[in-house]
Every structure is written in C-alpha cells, then in structure tokens.
Amino acid sequence: MIKTPKLLATSSAMALAGLLAANSAAAAELGDVKDPIKLAVLEWTGAQVSTQLAGMILEKAGYAVEYVPAGSFPQYSGLSDGTLSATVEIWSNNVGDIYPRALAAGDIENIGSLGLETREGWAYPRFMEEVCPGLPDWTALKEPACAAALATTDTLPNGRLLDYPADWGSRSAEIIADNDLPLTAIPAGSEGAMIAELRAAQATHSPLLLMFWGPHHVLAEIDLGWVEMPPCASDDPDKCVKLPEVEKVVWSGFADKWPAGYEILKSFQVTSSDQEKLMAAILEEGQPLEEVAAGWIDSHQDVWQPWVDAAVD
Missing domain, CATH: 3.40.190.10 (Periplasmic binding protein-like II)
Known part of the structure; x- marks a missing residue:
C-alpha cells in the first residue's frame, strides 16, 4: 500500500517519538x-x-x-x-x-x-639459571657456587642481593636470616640505580639477584625470572613477601x-x-x-x- 502524506507524517512522528524514548532510556542509564x-x-x-x-x-x-x-x-x-x-x-x-x-x-x-x-620478590635475569642451576627454586641460592658468583668485595663470602632503597623498607634481610642463606642484602641507592644495574647485568651477563616488583616498565624490555620465595617465619604478614x-x-x-x-x-x-x-x-x-x-x-x-x-x- 502507498502511504499518503498524512500516514507518512504519522509514521515519522511515531519513529521520532520512539527515537526520543530510546535516547531518554539511554540517558537514564548513563x-x-x-x-x-x-x-x-x-x-x-x-x-x-x-x-x-x-x-x-x-x-x-x-x-x-x-x-x-x-x-x-x-x-x-x-x-x-x-x-x-x-x-x-x-x-x-x-x-x-x-x-x-x-x-x-x-x-x-x-x-x-x-x-x-602483580609480582614482588627476588628476581634475576634469565641467564642466572645457568649460573645457579635449580632456579627458580630458592634452595638453589644455598649452593656455594651460586653465592660465589653473586659475591662482591662488600659481601664476601656471601652473595649479594640488591635490595630496595633503604628508605623503602625491606623484608629481605630477615628472610635471608630465617632461612640461613649465604646472602647479604645491600640497599640500592635509588630505583634508577636498580634499573641501571639490571640493564648492565643483562648486557654483560654479570650475575645479579635483586628485590623487584611488577608491573614495571623495564619488564617490557628485560625478561626476569622470579625466585620461588623461601618460607617466611614471621607471624607478622607485613614482614613477608606476598603478592x-x-x-x-x-x-x-x-x-x-x-x-x-x-x-x-x-x-x-x-x-x-x-x-x-x-x-x-x-x-x-x-x-x-x-x-x-x-x-x-x-x-x-x-x-x-x-x-x-x-x-x-
């Protein structure tokens, strides 16, 4: 059937009314x-x-x-x-x-x-799994060869764990002591210093273990492994590393x-x-x-x- 102008007008009005109603409903939802x-x-x-x-x-x-x-x-x-x-x-x-x-x-x-x-805990460049066989299991850090590879003049005979800057606070030293690990936690000077050392270690394959977290922008650049953390002996959960x-x-x-x-x-x-x-x-x-x-x-x-x-x- 061919619509007359009157019918067209009525149809248009109904369509417009429907559109306004729909818009009103959407606005109400917004x-x-x-x-x-x-x-x-x-x-x-x-x-x-x-x-x-x-x-x-x-x-x-x-x-x-x-x-x-x-x-x-x-x-x-x-x-x-x-x-x-x-x-x-x-x-x-x-x-x-x-x-x-x-x-x-x-x-x-x-x-x-x-x-x-999220990630938080002890991390390492992937090549460290060759230096400390057994990683990411934390017991690999007990091996004398692993500690020796991580050792510096400041930590001998222990291996060095690059820790959070001192003013951030840290749980690493206590976890190391609780589990009798041959490591010494050394605070980083700043976040920037941590990133610089991580990049240098990755570039030169220098052994490195560090306290770290994610998401972090450097993780878009460097693939880190994460230690399966040792047990936390403290009754205070704030002294333990948890995600x-x-x-x-x-x-x-x-x-x-x-x-x-x-x-x-x-x-x-x-x-x-x-x-x-x-x-x-x-x-x-x-x-x-x-x-x-x-x-x-x-x-x-x-x-x-x-x-x-x-x-x-």
Missing part, C-alpha cells in the same frame, strides 16, 4: 552526564596509565571526566565524601588503616580487581549517580603486559601520557567496546 566523574590520579606512572584509559573509555560512553591529582592516603577522604568519584589502581599493600575503615563504614565500595598480574591485589574503588554514591559508568568501571581491566608497554613508551621514549593512552584506545576497541555496550544497552 545518569548524570553533566557532572564530571572525578578520577583520582596517583603518583606512579602505572596508576596514571590505568586512570587515563578508564577516563577515555568513560568519555566514549558519553561521560564528562576530570582527572584530579591525589595522594595514596589522602584520596580516601575524597572518595568517602564524594569529592573524588573513583580510583582504579589501589595496591592492597599500600592502603594504611584509612582504607579499611572507610570500606567498613560503607563510604566507599570495592568494585573488584583491575586485572594486573598484592590491585583493586578499583568508587565513592558509595557512584552507582546511583552514574549507573552505566559503574558497570563500565566494574568491567574495566588492564593487563600487566599492556601497562608495562605503555609505561615504557612514556618513561623511556618520552611520549605524552594522553597520546600513549589514546593509541591503546584506538587499537583495542575490541577490548573496551563490549564493556561500554553491555553497560549502556
């Missing part, structure tokens, strides 16, 4: 798109990468986003009163006592893991104000490999954070688009 979601920007590059990615994805969904510099501990006050909306990279070994209190009070909500595969969780936290009113954004952040994940590559581009190549993050967004639409679609459909 929540407040005018008031920006304020993401905490923490001190370290990895967290800044994660936060920038999360913000760009929220913007793709239609939200306004602000990036607010925040300290690791002060951020919890802002999250509790809503002056900060969310933080996407909280390491469980660096939360103090404010975080658990705010969580217990219901002022903030933990919305799950960021997805990073931290990395989690996402939002203000308690986030889900009501930005429902779809809440679902997007719950789904949001970053792999350690991706974060390390992005950090390396920023720290080693001098590329701007925003450009590096935008490149990931452009090349990983198949990763993040389903999070957005599931949240706003």
Whole structure:
C-alpha cells in the first residue's frame, strides 16, 4: 500500500517519538552526564596509565571526566565524601588503616580487581639459571657456587642481593636470616640505580639477584625470572613477601549517580603486559601520557567496546 502524506507524517512522528524514548532510556542509564566523574590520579606512572584509559573509555560512553591529582592516603577522604568519584589502581599493600575503615563504614565500595598480574620478590635475569642451576627454586641460592658468583668485595663470602632503597623498607634481610642463606642484602641507592644495574647485568651477563616488583616498565624490555620465595617465619604478614591485589574503588554514591559508568568501571581491566608497554613508551621514549593512552584506545576497541555496550544497552 502507498502511504499518503498524512500516514507518512504519522509514521515519522511515531519513529521520532520512539527515537526520543530510546535516547531518554539511554540517558537514564548513563545518569548524570553533566557532572564530571572525578578520577583520582596517583603518583606512579602505572596508576596514571590505568586512570587515563578508564577516563577515555568513560568519555566514549558519553561521560564528562576530570582527572584530579591525589595522594595514596589522602584520596580516601575524597572518595568517602564524594569529592573524588573513583580510583582504579589501589595496591592492597599500600592502603594504611584509612582504607579499611572507610570500606567498613560503607563510604566507599570495592568494585573488584583491575586485572594486573602483580609480582614482588627476588628476581634475576634469565641467564642466572645457568649460573645457579635449580632456579627458580630458592634452595638453589644455598649452593656455594651460586653465592660465589653473586659475591662482591662488600659481601664476601656471601652473595649479594640488591635490595630496595633503604628508605623503602625491606623484608629481605630477615628472610635471608630465617632461612640461613649465604646472602647479604645491600640497599640500592635509588630505583634508577636498580634499573641501571639490571640493564648492565643483562648486557654483560654479570650475575645479579635483586628485590623487584611488577608491573614495571623495564619488564617490557628485560625478561626476569622470579625466585620461588623461601618460607617466611614471621607471624607478622607485613614482614613477608606476598603478592598484592590491585583493586578499583568508587565513592558509595557512584552507582546511583552514574549507573552505566559503574558497570563500565566494574568491567574495566588492564593487563600487566599492556601497562608495562605503555609505561615504557612514556618513561623511556618520552611520549605524552594522553597520546600513549589514546593509541591503546584506538587499537583495542575490541577490548573496551563490549564493556561500554553491555553497560549502556
């Protein structure tokens, strides 16, 4: 049947009404798109990468986003009163006592893991498995030949473990003593000094054992092995080396104000490999954070688009 102008007008009006209704439903699911979601920007590059990615994805969904510099501990006050909306990279070994209190009070909500595969412990360049046969088993470090290969004039007859800088604190010396290992922990002068020595050891095949962690940008460059850590004899878990969780936290009113954004952040994940590559581009190549993050967004639409679609459909 051929439609008359009147029927066409009616049909068009109905289509327009349906479109407006659909847009209204989507807006209701998005929540407040005018008031920006304020993401905490923490001190370290990895967290800044994660936060920038999360913000760009929220913007793709239609939200306004602000990036607010925040300290690791002060951020919890802002999250509790809503002056900060969310933080996407909280390491469980660096939360103090404010975080658990705010969580217990219901002022903030933990919305799950960021997805990073964290590492911490004694690490070594892969060639060390030839120098100390038996690695990554920690008992390989007991062998006299292994200790001799790692020894320096400062540690003879023990082998040297390059430890965290002194002002970071460390658990290595106590673990060495508890397990009667022929090692001496020597603090590094700085993170930069640790990285420089690691690169030199890799280039010259000089024996090296060091306390380290991941994700770290140098791991995009050097493949490290990780010692299966010896037992920790202490009753204090803070004196033991354990893998931290990395989690996402939002203000308690986030889900009501930005429902779809809440679902997007719950789904949001970053792999350690991706974060390390992005950090390396920023720290080693001098590329701007925003450009590096935008490149990931452009090349990983198949990763993040389903999070957005599931949240706003």
